[in-house]
Amino acid sequence: MHRFIVKTHFFFLLLFFQNHLNAQEIEVKNITLNHENLVALEKTQTDNLFDLLNNNELEKAHHQAKRLLKVLKTKESYVRIQLLLSHYYNKKTVLDSMAFYADKALKGTESIKNDSIRRILAASSYNLLGLSSNKRGLYESSKKYHLKGIEIVEKQKKGYPYYVNLHGLANIYSKLSDKENAIKYFNQCLQYKEDEEIVIGSYINLGSIYVENEDYETSNSYFKKVKAICKEKNNWQCQALSALNIGVNYVSIDNIPEALKYYNECLEICKKDKLYIIQVIVNQNIGEILFSQNKYQEAELYYLNALHVALEYDFLEQQKNIYLKLKEIAVAKGDYKNAYGLMTRYSEVKDSISKMQNDQDINELDIKFKTLQKENEIKDLTLKNNNKMLLLKNQERAIENLNLQKAIEKKQNENEVLKLQEVTQNKVNQINLLQKDKELKESEILREKQVRNIIIIGFLVLLIPVIALSFVYYQKQKAQLLINKKQQEISAQKNKALLKDQELKLVKAEIEGQDKERIRIAQELHDAVGGNLAAIKLQLNNSTYGKENEIKRINTQINDTYNQIRSISHNLLPKRFHQDNFCEFVEEYQNKLAEASHIQSYFSAHPRNEINKIDELILNEVYHIIQELITNTIKHAQANNIELQLNLIGNLFNIIFEDNGKGFAVENNKEGIGLTNIKNRIHQLNGNLQIDSTPNRGAIFNIEIPII
Template sequence: MNKAFFCKRIIDLYRTIASTMPVLLKYFFLLLLFLLTSSIKAQESKEKELNDLLRLFAANSTKSPQKAAEYANQMLALSIEYQLPLHTAKAHYALGNLAFKQGDFDSTIFQIRKAINYLEELEIEKGRSACYNLLAVSYKNQGKLAEAMQNFEICLQYANKTGNQKSVANAYQNISLVYFQQQKYVDAAKNLDRALAEYTSIDDYAGIISTKFNFANIMKEQGKYEKARQFYKEVLEFHQKEGNEIKEAHVGINMAQILLEEEKYEEALPQLLATKQKLETLNLEADLGLVLNDLGICMQKLARNDEAIQYFQEALLYIEENPDVYYNTELYQNLYSLYAEKGQYKIALQFLEKKVSQNEKQNSLEIEKHVASLQEQYETRLKEAQITLLEKEKSLKEVELENAAISLKKQQMTRNILFIGFLIVLTALIIIRYFYKEKIRYQQKLARKQEEINLQKTIELKKDFRLRTIEQYQEGQQQERSRIAREIHDGIGSELAGLKLAFEQYLGRESENKESQRILTGIRNACHDLRAVSHKLHPPAFAQTGFCDFLEDFINQNSKASGIDIQAIFFPREAIDALQEDLLADVYRILQELINNIIKHSKATSSELQLTLHDSYLNIVVTDDGIGIQKDASIKGIGLRNIKERLLSRNGSLEIDSSEQGTITNIDIDIVKSTEKNETKV
């Protein structure tokens, strides 16, 4: 029940009992009503104020991040003061989003965790998918890929649970960035394809553009610069129209890096300078350090060393704030080289020492792992040596015992010879028996295998016989249809055509007569119907008319005759028309049967037919909005049985999905095997 409706019910209740209520109670009830409505209006006013601040934040988040931060902090303070936890969660999410854009991922994680806590307390699932998505991206940017994938999984769970396709698409896109970071570009592209499909299904053009930006990044890393540049230009045009300066700056960074990779330093320089100015205006320090480093490289390649040193020095300021930046080693190396060229060896040495220190820092973990591995190998080998030593000591003791027992063994030798001989003979018999049983088992296994092979051959022969029977039946059916069609066309059709011609000549000599005109119209209709029946029984060669055109004419005739709106889609038309004549004849018979079933049984008002030719198969999809197919119809129907037999001979498949809202029939025909089969016949 909403607030306005609740107030109306209170007023109606007051009017109902006012006549019977004492005066004091009447005024008390009126005061209570006034306080209640005032409280509701005050609550609505507070919510409106917070929603206005949220709109102001959204309007300034891309153009003026500082103003956006002020609005978000103001919203956070007021929502806590007004005790509106849902708006508090929104404020924390807004602050986390802003921190993410500025590269402060620790703050992003802190703020998003706060927002999730409020949503969990309120038991609200809507919005959690967006929170977990941003949380996962922050972990990804920190290099914590395991935590990132875990939060992406939670994000997808909530997105699918709440039916939020946009969050699903965002999650897939960000998962692709994890694979991109691992240089697994194939897996990254697969997830981008999933994201693109989701964005397309909800007509989210901004999401589509974001996906194309990530596709461009993959192409850039793979060295496909021209394709990457095309995507970047499309993305840049979109963000320029939207006025999203942050995204414009990110595109500018990547396009400038392509020019650097192509050694087009004169072209890269103005773009880098423009991007630098935009980043300074937006106060995006994390990206600004990267652009300054690229500017230094560009100036160094253009032999403008003093300016290169200046840009590298500016980039150093951002490395000091974020020492984990991946390009810091390269930056120290460039400054070392430039100062060495200028003869300032003392400064050059300082940067060389920083480079070495950074390399040592980056390699320390690998060294520790290597040392741990060596230590483990050393301890393992030490244990192995100790075990070997113990075994040698044991062997020496055994030798001493054997020497002591030699005399005893000599005494026992004579009586043991017979016993040992007996054991040898017994062992030989056991071995012979074992190999004999193994031979018998192997022969039995071989016999079973041969039986299975024979059974499989028998099944294949039965299948081949059935296929040949079906093919012969269909060929005989086709020949009989052709014969009947020729008899109709050459016999009755010719006589009826002659009768029509003679009657037309007769009418030309006589005055117009309505009854005569009606007879002539009937004769013409009979000619037209006879020709249609002849074509249905045996259609003309598709190579003469074009299969798609012939099928469209057939569909239009049936659509007009039945009153059902039947639409047809062929792709690609030329390739479908070029298929083999016998294959197209089977396709025509199958579609003829399906359309007749729709007209006779479906009670549909509209239907659609799609023919799509792929590399190895032809896909047919027929849909209608009728009453569906009964459960036993697919078993008992002669038409469907004929379709299945045709598909069996073509190595095709049939799927029918039917409900009270209509029927979808999906057919795949293997054109490769159909071609081989036709060549074999020839």
């Protein structure tokens, strides 16, 4: 600008110095004009990126936005790029990043001087923050953001920033069950014809409200109309929402086949276009239908699919609802332990939502305080600008007076211009001398560069061997780490082998004890009972029945033999549960084996006293059955958890044994000696055995023995 003034008014150079203030004012105006042009140019660039985003060229828009962010010069364009990045993460359903860039855009608007642009961009930021809170299930926070967005542009011409926040507010009122306000604001949104998405969204939400009024026919007519429009425009998200709502309506009128048809169509669209939040909802809806049909396994699968997406993308409200429903399925299946865990996760997510809601309220108060401070600063700046305007008006009057003096002093300046020409010639000579000095300095700089390059090359020559030695040292360390890791693995395998040996020794000792007991019983039967029976047989053969003394003697020997058999039978029972303590002994036996094998064990008996009073012969067989079950689990199942339940229900003794080991296919399983012994003992007691097991899912043995 200075060069322009010198060239145009060269002959009035002295007058230029007198009018220097006027020239500065012209220069300021010219800089403002250049700024406006720069804003317009950068706005065109950001608008092109928004076009890419709207055409679903998400990655291309994201890449160009990151690159453009490095070269932007104006605050307005910086804020627009932050808004674009927030929209990008909204489409990706990455809610944390969406809220981060929206908040960054909002803070950037504070430094924009143009009030109209600042308000529009701030309203857009509030809308994105409201949408992020809405998708997280933080409805009150979302409502506050949308109200701020409406308030900030309400006094301007009502355009997109106003109606997009109005649509978001109507959506929140609908979720908060304020149907009157929701219908009112959705109808207002229908008046804005310049944005198709707002109109379509309003129709969809109005259709949803008709659903709640149980007018399903009218509701479906809205949804099918919107679905046709969206299909024509290739709007996948809109199609998915329409199909979802039509399916919900068909469920309400018990037309399940049609409902599943539209749900499956919606699911395909969601997977194709990565509409994660809708994918979560439609999986929940299909799961609800299957649950109502008592298809618990299939219902659980759909709910788990929904939970996987909700956890990945931090949908807190959906996580809460899914955990609650999975709990109901677990209860229906009788899996109360899993139900308790799911209820715990439900409470944790619910508490997390409450905490985030409180944090949002605190942030709102902080923003309100900062906004009030900014408004006061703006008032002060406005007052200062008014004072500057008055000063500029006074300066303009001074400029008019100077222009009058210009005509008077014109002739005087012509003489002085000649003198200035001579001065200019001297300046040209000085410039030539300076040019020569510059060339000398450039040659010196060139030599310095050459010396610096030589130093760098020498440094690199030294650096390369150092890097090579470092790499060799790194490889050596890496090899040493691998050796250490292998040694740790070998040690772990040795420990496992020792533990397994201990387990086998316990089992072997128990089997040896059983063998010794069998030998002892055989000896007693042979020596005592066998001898008595032989004596009785001889006496019967050698005596007559008429002799009363002989008959009494034989009767006495028969009684002795009976008592010996009874004593041997009693000795078959473990000595520790002779005195009505069968349950306590079994529990102690189970815990000792489990502790030695590093297995968690659980035992329950109901009612204990009644079970302890069951016939000793039955308890003896049950004890050996339990021994076989625990031994087989330790040897073969690779379980880390076993559970034994004893229940006496009327005249039925029920034994349930469960482990979480590797399981087996019941229909393909080859019975070993242990399982055969178990079945034989149960058969002798006229009992019944049911086995429930699949590979990698553990095993459950359910035994029922009648008590006569």
